[in-house]
Amino acid sequence: MIPQLGNFAIILALCFALIQCIAPLYGYAKQQRLYFQLSRTAAIGQFIFLAFSLVSLILCFLNNDMSVFYVQQHSHRLLPLLYRIGAAWGGHEGSLLLWCVILSGWTFVFILLSSLGNSFSISVLPPTQAIHDKIIIILGLISSGFIIFLFFTSNPFIRIFPLNGIIGEDLTPVLQDPGLIFHPPMLYLGYVGFSIGFAFAVAALWEGKIEKTWAKACKPWIILPWSFLSCGIVLGSWWAYRELGWGGWWFWDPVENASLLPWLAATALLHCLIVGEKRQVFYGWTLLLAIITFALSLIGTFLVRSGVLVSVHAFANDPTRGLFLLLYLAFLIGGALMLYGCRIHRFYQPPHFQLFSRETFLLINSVILLTAVVTILIGTLYPIILDALNLEKISVGEPYFNTVFVPIMLLLLLLMGAAPHVPWRTAHVHIFWNKIRTVFLISLFITFLMPFAYSKLFEFEYHPLAGIGIGISTWIILSTLKYAYQRWHSQSLPFLPASAMIVAHIGIAMTVLGITINQSYAQERQMKMSIGETVSLAGYTFTFMQLSKSSHANFETLLATFAVKKAHHSPTSLIAEQRIYRSHDQRFSKPGILTNGWRDLYLALGTSLPDGAWTVRIYYKPLVRWIWAGGFLLLISGFLSLMNYRHKQNNYHEH
Amino acid sequence: MKKPIFILFMICLTSSLCFAADEYDSFLSFQEQQRFHALTRELRCLVCQNQTLDQSNAALAADLRAKIYHQIQEGKSDKQIMAYLTSRYGDYILYRPPFNRYTLLLWCGPFLLLILAISYLFFYLSKARQTK
Amino acid sequence: MNIKRLLPFILFISIIVLFWRGLGLHPNEIPSPLMNETVPQFHLPLLFNPAHSLSNQDFYGHITLLNIWATWCSVCAEEQDFLLQIAKQNDFYLYGLNYKDDPAQAKKWLAHYGNPYRLIGIDETGQVAIDWGVYGTPETFIIDQKGIIRYKHVGALTSNNWETELLPIIKKLQMEAK
Numbered sequence: 001m002i003p004q005l006g007n008f009a010i011i012l013a014l015c016f017a018l019i020q021c022i023a024p025l026y027g028y029a030k031q032q033r034l035y036f037q038l039s040r041t042a043a044i045g046q047f048i049f050l051a052f053s054l055v056s057l058i059l060c061f062l063n064n065d066m067s068v069f070y071v072q073q074h075s076h077r078l079l080p081l082l083y084r085i086g087a088a089w090g091g092h093e094g095s096l097l098l099w100c101v102i103l104s105g106w107t108f109v110f111i112l113l114s115s116l117g118n119s120f121s122i123s124v125l126p127p128t129q130a131i132h133d134k135i136i137i138i139l140g141l142i143s144s145g146f147i148i149f150l151f152f153t154s155n156p157f158i159r160i161f162p163l164n165g166i167i168g169e170d171l172t173p174v175l176q177d178p179g180l181i182f183h184p185p186m187l188y189l190g191y192v193g194f195s196i197g198f199a200f201a202v203a204a205l206w207e208g209k210i211e212k213t214w215a216k217a218c219k220p221w222i223i224l225p226w227s228f229l230s231c232g233i234v235l236g237s238w239w240a241y242r243e244l245g246w247g248g249w250w251f252w253d254p255v256e257n258a259s260l261l262p263w264l265a266a267t268a269l270l271h272c273l274i275v276g277e278k279r280q281v282f283y284g285w286t287l288l289l290a291i292i293t294f295a296l297s298l299i300g301t302f303l304v305r306s307g308v309l310v311s312v313h314a315f316a317n318d319p320t321r322g323l324f325l326l327l328y329l330a331f332l333i334g335g336a337l338m339l340y341g342c343r344i345h346r347f348y349q350p351p352h353f354q355l356f357s358r359e360t361f362l363l364i365n366s367v368i369l370l371t372a373v374v375t376i377l378i379g380t381l382y383p384i385i386l387d388a389l390n391l392e393k394i395s396v397g398e399p400y401f402n403t404v405f406v407p408i409m410l411l412l413l414l415l416m417g418a419a420p421h422v423p424w425r426t427a428h429v430h431i432f433w434n435k436i437r438t439v440f441l442i443s444l445f446i447t448f449l450m451p452f453a454y455s456k457l458f459e460f461e462y463h464p465l466a467g468i469g470i471g472i473s474t475w476i477i478l479s480t481l482k483y484a485y486q487r488w489h490s491q492s493l494p495f496l497p498a499s500a501m502i503v504a505h506i507g508i509a510m511t512v513l514g515i516t517i518n519q520s521y522a523q524e525r526q527m528k529m530s531i532g533e534t535v536s537l538a539g540y541t542f543t544f545m546q547l548s549k550s551s552h553a554n555f556e557t558l559l560a561t562f563a564v565k566k567a568h569h570s571p572t573s574l575i576a577e578q579r580i581y582r583s584h585d586q587r588f589s590k591p592g593i594l595t596n597g598w599r600d601l602y603l604a605l606g607t608s609l610p611d612g613a614w615t616v617r618i619y620y621k622p623l624v625r626w627i628w629a630g631g632f633l634l635l636i637s638g639f640l641s642l643m644n645y646r647h648k649q650n651n652y653h654e655h
Numbered sequence: 656m657k658k659p660i661f662i663l664f665m666i667c668l669t670s671s672l673c674f675a676a677d678e679y680d681s682f683l684s685f686q687e688q689q690r691f692h693a694l695t696r697e698l699r700c701l702v703c704q705n706q707t708l709d710q711s712n713a714a715l716a717a718d719l720r721a722k723i724y725h726q727i728q729e730g731k732s733d734k735q736i737m738a739y740l741t742s743r744y745g746d747y748i749l750y751r752p753p754f755n756r757y758t759l760l761l762w763c764g765p766f767l768l769l770i771l772a773i774s775y776l777f778f779y780l781s782k783a784r785q786t787k
Numbered sequence: 788m789n790i791k792r793l794l795p796f797i798l799f800i801s802i803i804v805l806f807w808r809g810l811g812l813h814p815n816e817i818p819s820p821l822m823n824e825t826v827p828q829f830h831l832p833l834l835f836n837p838a839h840s841l842s843n844q845d846f847y848g849h850i851t852l853l854n855i856w857a858t859w860c861s862v863c864a865e866e867q868d869f870l871l872q873i874a875k876q877n878d879f880y881l882y883g884l885n886y887k888d889d890p891a892q893a894k895k896w897l898a899h900y901g902n903p904y905r906l907i908g909i910d911e912t913g914q915v916a917i918d919w920g921v922y923g924t925p926e927t928f929i930i931d932q933k934g935i936i937r938y939k940h941v942g943a944l945t946s947n948n949w950e951t952e953l954l955p956i957i958k959k960l961q962m963e964a965k
Contacts, residue, residue: 246710253705288795295799308809310704319810326810330803337796344792351783360780367772375765381805382752382761388808391757392746393818395699397707399751404765411769701817701922714887715922718913743920745820 003068006056007157009049010097013104014147016046021140024133036133040111043136046143047104054101057156058088066168069160070094076170076583078554086180087171092305092315093156095184099301100146102185102192107139110196110221124642127200127217134203135196142195145328153321170554170583179239183232187259190229191297194262196221197269198294201287202336205343210283215276218290220642222273223500226266227638233259234631245589245604247524247619249627252401255313257380258300261373265293268369271362279424281359283347285366288340295333296373302329308384354426361419368412375404413472413512416505417443417479439478447471451520460521469516476509500641507633514626523620526606530613538620540601541565542574555581555588560605560614564594576603576616600624687727694723694733698740699750707750819920819939826934827918831908834885834893841882841908843934850879850960851930852953854904854944855916857886858896860924866943867900873949874903879957883907886916886924929953931960 019042027035057070061084066072074087074094089098114126126132200218204210236259241249250256269289272282302308305315306322353359378385379396386392421435447467455462484502488495523538534543543563550557558578565571576592591604599622606615683691692709698719700711708716708723719740726736740748752758821827826843833839845851854870856863874881883904885893890909897907910916919928920939929938938956940948 248710251705292795299802302806306806306810308806308812308814310814312703312705322810323807326803326806330800333799334796334803337799338793341789341793341796351780355777355780355784363776363780364773367776368769371765371769371772374768378761378764381802381809382758383814384805384809384812386757387812387814388805392755394746394752394758395704395748395750396752396761397699397750399697400761404762408765408769704815714913718887718917722914722917742820743917744922745817745920747817 002056002059002063003065003157003159006053006060007155009053009056010147010151010155010157013046013049013053013100014144014151016042016049017104017140017143017147019140020046021137021144024137027133036136039133039136039140040115043104043107043111043140046140047101047108050097050101050104050147054088054097057094057097058085060157061085061088064168066163066166067159067161068156069158070156071168072160072166073169074171076168076554078582079168079171079176080553082178083171083176083180086175089184090171090175090180092321093150093154095188095315096146096150096154097156098184099188099192100143100150102188103139103143103146103195106189106193106196106225107136107143110135110139124220125213125217127203127214128211130207131200131203131211131214131217134206135199138199138202139195142199142332145332149321149324149328153324168583170581173555173579173581173586173588174243176581177239177243179235179242183235183239186228186232186235188232190225190227190232191259191262191300193225193228194222194266194290194294194297196225197266197290198336201290202339204287204347205336205339208343208346210347212280215273215280215283215286219270219273219277222266222270222290222293223638223641226263226270227635229259229263229266230631230634230638233263234628234634237631238628241624242591242593245591246617247522247591247600247602247604247621247624249624252379252398253313254309254311254380255300255304257376257401258303261300261376262293262296264369264373264376265289265296268366269293271365275359275362279353279359281349281351281353282363283349284344285363287344287347289366289370291333291336291340292370292373295329295336298325298329298333302326303380309380352425356422356427356429356432358419358422358424358427361415361422364415365412365419368408368415372405372408372412375408376401379404410468410472413476413508416508417472417475420480420483420501420505436479439475439482442478443471443475446474454521463520466516466520469512469520473509473513473516476505476512480505480509496640496643499643500637503633503640504637507630507637509630510626510633511628511630514623514628514630517623518621518627521622522624524617526615526617528609528613529616530611535618537618539566540620542601542603542618543571544614544616545573554583555579557590560592562592562603564601574601574603576605578605578608595625597625598623683724683727690733691724691727694736695720697737697750699748701744701748816941817922819936821920821936821939824936826930826936827915829915829918831884831910831915834883834890834897834907834909837890841884841906845882845906846930846934847932849932850957851882851928852879853882853884853919853928853930855884855886855919855921855924855926855928857888857924858892859888862943863925864896864900866925866945867903869944869946869949870903871901873944874905878961880905884916884919884921885909886921887911887913927953929956929960932964 020039023035023039023042027033027039060068060071061075062081064071064075064077064079064084066075070091070093074091075084079087087094089095113124114132127135197218200214200221204214236256237249240251241247269286272286272289275282276286302322302325304311304313305317306325307317307319308322351359379401382396383394386394417439418432418436422432447470449467450470451462451464451467454460454466480502484498487493487498525535525537527535529535529544531544531546534541536542541564543565545561545563548559548561550559556579560576560578562574562576563571564574572594574592574594577590579588579590580586581588589605591602593603594601599620602619602621604617606617608614695709696707698708700706700708700713700716702713702715703711706716708719723736726739731739737749746753752761754762826846828843830840830842833841856866870881881904883906885907888909888911890911893907893909908915923941925943927940927944928936931937937960938953940953944953
């Protein structure tokens with residue numbers, strides 16, 4: 001019964017989505033507001049029914065209804081409750097349903113905040129009526145296509161009978177982690193949220209003009225998804241670190257790249273919107289970025305589900321589904337870019353700013369970020385390019401991306417420290433230099449000092465390149481703090497609007513620092529250990545104390561307890577596991593991690609050897625948690641930026 | 656062609672769950688250990704194609720690691736070992752794409768693009784301001 | 788001026804075309820660099836007669852098909868019927884290479900699924916297979932009369948790919964010999 005209801009709800013949602021995008025066209029023809037109101041109601045209806053459908057799917061999992069083929073593929077008789085909920089979006093069909101729910105959810109929130117905006121103390125500026133109407137149409141169009149794709153090619157409610165003793169294929173052990181509950185929804189809140197920015201841009205192009213308030217209205221609808229996406233990416237990285245057993249946190253896997261690409265474009269976009277809001281410039285560029293950001297989200301969705309790339313992450317690959325997605329992607333983005341090409345001349349503004357000004361810095365920011373996007377895209381697609389041209393067959397891995405991405409980002413980070421101190425419109429180099437000189441010289445000094453200090457004082461290896469990362473982080477932190485100090489004491493400008501930028505930039509600096517220190521000063525050892533043996537690493541001793549067994553709902557586990565001791569401190573215990581999942585006799589090595597925020601001690605079991613010993617890998621990972629802490633700061637900064645719109649501040653100033 | 660890919664996929668999932676730690680480390684000198692790890696991290700596992708030989712627990716990866724270990728013991732240089740593997744599996748096994756006329760765009764492209772894009776930006780801004 | 792405005796659109800369409808082309812490719816498949824190379828030197832005991840061996844010397848004077856298989860590979864079992872069919876043809880020799888397997892298991896498996904092979908070499912450690920660039924099962928190589936590897940097929944042989952891919956090559960090699 002429940003699967004049928006869920007399926008039917010999708011059909012109803014499709015009807016609503018179609019009304020949402022078609023009714024307003026009648027409204028334009030007949031010049032009546034009624035159709036536009038109908039379209040908004042339809043959008044709300046679409047969300048309600050899609051949410052209902054997702055809830056049905058989750059219920060099917062909770063009941064372990066094996067007659068639903070999707071449940072059979074991803075659940076198991078013994079699978080714990082929590083993971084059954086996560087399994088609802090653990091596969092292609094369910095995650096696509098989640099995609100649709102979130103798309104209609106964002107539309108719903110957009111309608112809510114745009115209509116009732118004035119009742120909230122933290123509110124968003126609604127766009128003009130004309131733009132608002134068109135946004136709803138465009139979102140309805142996107143929704144309709146995805147629901148059609150969902151219903152006809154990837155329906156999670158397909159039933160399969162008979163059910164003779166089917167117990168389910170089980171969720172892959174790697175997915176049986178709390179990360180599954182949060183990571184995909186967060187990512188989708190991000191990816192999918194960029195559809196609103198896309199709709200803003202296409203609406204403006206359709207309308208043929210941009211009002212003064214367009215950028216201000218659009219900004220929160222980019223910043224919020226961007227924050228969620230930042231958090232989603234960070235959660236994914238953290239999850240991989242905890243689960244995959246060799247302490248890695250980013251692999252440049254095509255699916256990871258697919259999530260990074262929209263993030264980079266959205267970062268460029270939000271900076272352009274900030275400029276657009278204050279200075280009313282860059283509109284042409286902003287419109288293009290808005291389209292590109294959503295295009296990258298869709299390209300990412302395509303890459304992950306079509307089988308075009310090899311990835312550990314990818315869903316069950318099906319070229320027919322891939323073709324559908326490709327055609328739809330071509331239609332939406334191709335259409336938008338064609339419209340852009342035809343109408344962009346109307347939005348041209350000659351630059352009113354000097355060459356040395358904050359506007360220029362922010363334009364360079366966009367250029368660098370887009371270069372990074374193109375770089376990662378080409379790197380990810382290069383194997384396909386060569387293969388399609390019948391040339392070599394190569395593979396592009398981590399070493400390539402690290403080599404090209406890092407220098408480009410270093411340039412951006414350098415500018416990031418400088419930009420807040422460069423005034424708008426006109427700036428004088430010598431004034432700027434006077435302001436920033438001390439901070440710059442301190443950072444330069446630290447660049448050379450730190451690796452030297454680390455090697456002499458803490459007996460680490462000498463890594464001169466680490467100095468660059470440390471120096472740049474220092475540069476950004478000191479420069480941002482200096483800006484924060486000046487702003488706090490400023491008579492004319494309020495502090496709160498700047499807080500978002502301050503928190504975000506410091507977050508990035510933390511991440512860079514974490515990455516630098518972790519890559520340069522991490523240590524590892526890999527060896528055999530028997531019970532009673534001790535090894536040492538980075539000043540800590542690890543003693544293999546005992547092996548014990550334990551039994552859980554759907555797996556048996558072997559617990560290896562280690563005592564970790566640093567000189568003059570009492571020992572702490574560190575437990576690593578080797579799990580065997582009952583469903584398919586799958587082994588899963590779960591690492592044990594000890595953290596104090598400054599360093600992680602990470603231990604993973606390998607294989608057991610005939611003499612009772614185990615191969616063990618131990619890592620010392622300094623500052624690795626800062627990589628993700630920085631990401632969470634980005635999430636906070638996103639919400640801080642919403643504070644800009646408090647209605648209490650009647651004298652809202654530009655910063 | 657779906658089934659073998661599915662099998663490979665399942666092997667990769669189970670193998671990504673236990674990393675590969677062999678006992679080779681204890682038989683190699685420190686320098687040889689460094690070489691062994693450096694080499695296995697530059698090579699792609701052909702079964703679990705998104706993991707390095709170092710990370711993968713696939714049987715083929717274990718065999719290839721054994722091969723590399725023996726070749727280090729025989730005194731072969733890094734270059735010889737890489738050549739041995741690429742002559743049998745092609746450039747695909749290299750985790751770091753080779754630098755040849757086909758990959759010129761790949762390696763040089765990003766930096767060229769950055770320089771060109773920033774130059775064009777400055778050119779455009781100066782020209783636009785001049786025509787004002 | 789117009790082309791510049793449509794540049795994003797043109798670039799995007801090129802990406803779409805690339806993807807469309809990519810949908811028809813097989814990203815997992817690795818082409819063999821051994822094309823047109825001589826058969827690698829090797830020496831393996833025969834499954835049914837361990838005193839004798841299968842070596843690179845056995846590949847001269849006739850067209851050979853070398854099929855890499857294992858008992859733990861379920862797809863190989865599906866392929867076996869078809870191999871039995873084509874083994875009846877006389878224009879080539881069909882050799883098998885038993886990959887990383889237990890000889891006793893292998894014999895049982897063949898008894899159950901049928902034995903189309905003229906000779907079977909057992910490679911328990913898989914080291915010889917590495918010399919052939921094997922990375923999964925099943926794989927099939929076509930070697931010509933002069934002992935040169937001419938084609939590698941990854942995956943199971945079916946009547947479909949036999950007709951379209953392998954048979955034309957065998958026919959071509961036969962023509963070359965004349």
